[in-house]
Amino acid sequence: FVLRELSHPTAALDRIxxxxFEPTHRRLCMIWEQATGEPAESERTRLTVFTLIGQVIYFRIGREAVMRRMGWREIGEAEAAKVVAIASDNLSAMLAARNLAARNPAAGTVAARKEGKS
Known part of the structure; x- marks a missing residue:
C-alpha cells in the first residue's frame, strides 16, 4: 500500500x-545533527538521512531480489545481522569521511567539492 501510494500519490499520502514520514525523517535528521554537528534541516543532512534510510528500506522492498541474489531462503536473524553489519560499516564510513573533511578541509568530501566548499 505505502509503495503504491508513493508511486501514485493520493490524499492518503498527505496523511502518511x-x-x-516527515516526523520520522526530522527525528533522524536531529540524531544526525547530534552526531555530526551538521544542521538537521540542511539539504546535505536531509539527503544523507534519505540515503541511509534507502540502504535499509531496499531490503524490505527488494526482499525477493535480495534473497535470490544472495542465495538465501529467508531473511532471518543471521541474514538480518549481516545486513545490519554492512549498514553499520557504511554509516561508520560516512562519519569517518566527514571527520576527515573536518580535520583536513582541503581534502573535503565529494559532495563538498561539488558544492565548491573545498
Missing part, C-alpha cells in the same frame, strides 16, 4: 507523510 505528515503523520509518519
Amino acid at each position: 507523510y505528515a503523520g509518519v
Whole structure:
C-alpha cells in the first residue's frame, strides 16, 4: 500500500507523510545533527538521512531480489545481522569521511567539492 501510494500519490499520502514520514525523517535528521554537528534541516543532512534510510528500506522492498541474489531462503536473524553489519560499516564510513573533511578541509568530501566548499 505505502509503495503504491508513493508511486501514485493520493490524499492518503498527505496523511502518511505528515503523520509518519516527515516526523520520522526530522527525528533522524536531529540524531544526525547530534552526531555530526551538521544542521538537521540542511539539504546535505536531509539527503544523507534519505540515503541511509534507502540502504535499509531496499531490503524490505527488494526482499525477493535480495534473497535470490544472495542465495538465501529467508531473511532471518543471521541474514538480518549481516545486513545490519554492512549498514553499520557504511554509516561508520560516512562519519569517518566527514571527520576527515573536518580535520583536513582541503581534502573535503565529494559532495563538498561539488558544492565548491573545498
